[in-house]
Amino acid sequence: MVYMLLAAALLATDPIDDAVSRVSARRCRETVDHLVSFGTRHTLSDRTSPTRGVLAAANWIKGELEAAAAGSGGRMSVSIEEFGVPPGTVRMPKGGTITNVVAILEGSAPGAKERRYYLVGHFDSMCADVMNPDADAPGANDDASGTTVVMEGARALAASHPEATIVFLCTSGEEQGLLGAKLHAEKARAAGVKILGVLNNDIVGDPWGTMHPLLTGKPAPAEMGSYVRVFSEGVPRNPSAEQLAQIRSLAGEMDSPSRQLARFVNEVGTRHNLTIKPKLVFRLDRFLRGGDHTAFLEAGYPAVRFSSPNEDYARQHQNVSEIEVNGRKIRMGDLPEFVDAEYLAGVTRLNVAAVLALADAPSAPSNVRLVTAKLTTDATLRWEASPEADTAGYEVVWRDTTSPVWTGVRDAANATTLTLPFSKDDVFFGVRSYDRDGNRSPVVFAGAAKE
Ligand SMILES: [Zn+2]
Incomplete structure (x- = not known):
């Protein structure tokens, strides 16, 4: 009997390796390209066209997540989440609607399924002017890439049976002040939802920066594309005076729950044979920058940010243009041809492994x-x-x-x-x-x- 159990255990594949193996670089490529095809996904863009703008993109994402949910045997539900924003909001002066797309894969274990772990990416985009809703804003790297991690993550995990619940959240309003994430996180906090880990993916598709082969005409050094940065804050946001005093007296300034989450991701990346490794960066975000994870941190939830290294600011938040490099004409901007599908699939595999490891683990003591x-x-x-x-x-x-x-x-x-x-x-x-x-x-x- 013991030997039979042992043999069965040896034959069974690891559920994490199993889910990781379902991530497809080809589908990552198609997802980024399709998101770019909406022209702009600016939060204030046209909401009537079926083919252009933020709502057309949201509806397509919803359809794709529903197709993924079909493989879950009824355990994954998909919905559009809408919030009204009042006039006078900083980057939405006339007010309007924020649209998120959410898929929830229900946990399987009675004592664990109340715990929720998130994959997050924002699907809204911007050109050089954050208030321009009409110009083309392909947003391939920022952040069709992160949206692709969430969508491909949902496709890969739909057949998995995590013990805790996994939430796949595609936000909009990020460029207008993290509005989609903020409204979602505040609603969750008000409802007492137990979110114990948020993996935010923002700018995760292009590790080559100014050394991109399209710019230099030669391959970039492979080590540039071997890792993804994982940012985590050290001291929790808005700590009480009592919490701060305790952090000082114990020297706990390197040990917030978000920092433990980042170390957890690091261990998962080491334990599983993944092509893209995490590189821990001990700060909230890139220098003086921000993203949707900050909105979750503000609401008191542990959260980290994934970002590829070597950002090229000439292609980020820029208008699409044409430049000449060494006599060659090149289209510039946040364009899909700069996103590396193999790299993006590698980042997706790391996210899938980490979020499933979180959801299958028992709750912490x-x-x-x-x-x-x-x-x-x-x-x-x-x-x-x-x-x-x-x-x-x-x-x-x-x-x-x-x-x-x-x-x-x-x-x-x-x-x-x-x-x-x-x-x-x-x-x-x-x-x-x-x-x-x-x-x-x-x-x-x-x-x-x-x-
Ligand atoms: Zn972004």
């Missing part, structure tokens, strides 16, 4: 703390158990205070306390849970309690 009633030379940790029935145990992790990622790990089995024989002065501690299949939760940074 709560109230993780170092016990400090007496001064001791060892470190005792305690935590509250994860409620899910398939939780099999816990791991204590640690790292040097100068290390970006967790380096030490000790199994605590199913105990909810562990003492390690070294000082808590020189390292940071955290705890994560794991289930019977070996899925691990993100880490919870250890606080302190006089117990």
Whole structure:
């Protein structure tokens, strides 16, 4: 019997590798090209045409997600989400409608399905003038590429059976001030929705920048296209005075829930054999820039941003034009020919692996703390158990205070306390849970309690 179970386990493919294998570079290519074919997807563009503008694009995305949902056996639902924006809004002075497209893949496990994990990309676009709704704004990289991650992610994951719920969110209004994401996140917060991780993809289709083969006429160095940046904030936005005091006293400024989410993505990228690796960047976003993940952070939800390296600002938020390079005429702008479908498929695979790993993991332990009633030379940790029935145990992790990622790990089995024989002065501690299949939760940074 034992041998039969073992053989069955060896034969069964890993659900993550399975989902990853369903991502298609060809479909990524077609999706970007189709999104660009709407001419502009500016949030204030024409809402009556069936072939041009933001609403035509939204309806097409909805149809594609419905086609993906057909493979889910009724577990994935798709809807258009609309919000009214009042006149006087900064980049929507006349007010108007914000349209998002949402697909929800219902979780399969009773104790887990209330938890939600998100793939996000914005499908609105802009030319050089953020208030111009009429000019062509192909937005191939910004952000048809991120929208493609969400849509292709939905196609790849529709046949998967995650324990927690996965949400695929295509927003608009990003260029007008993150409006679609903001209104969605605020509504979720007001309804008490439990969002435990948001993976925002914005500008993820072109890692070649000014070294793009179309510009230079020769191949770019392969290492430029081998990774994607994963941005995460260190200190949570809008912390209470009490939270800030605790962050200061524990030196917790590198250990927000969003930072643990970024480290989780990093571990998934290392564990699975993926072509595009994550590169952690420890700041909210590119220097003084922003994106839809910020709207989720404002609402109190952990969120990170994926962006390809080597941005070329001559092609971002620009009007389509023609330039001459070494005697050759080249179309410039945020055009589909600059998006690399293989690279984009690689970023999609990383997202699919990470979001499924999150949704299949048990919930993280709560109230993780170092016990400090007496001064001791060892470190005792305690935590509250994860409620899910398939939780099999816990791991204590640690790292040097100068290390970006967790380096030490000790199994605590199913105990909810562990003492390690070294000082808590020189390292940071955290705890994560794991289930019977070996899925691990993100880490919870250890606080302190006089117990
Ligand atoms: Zn963008």
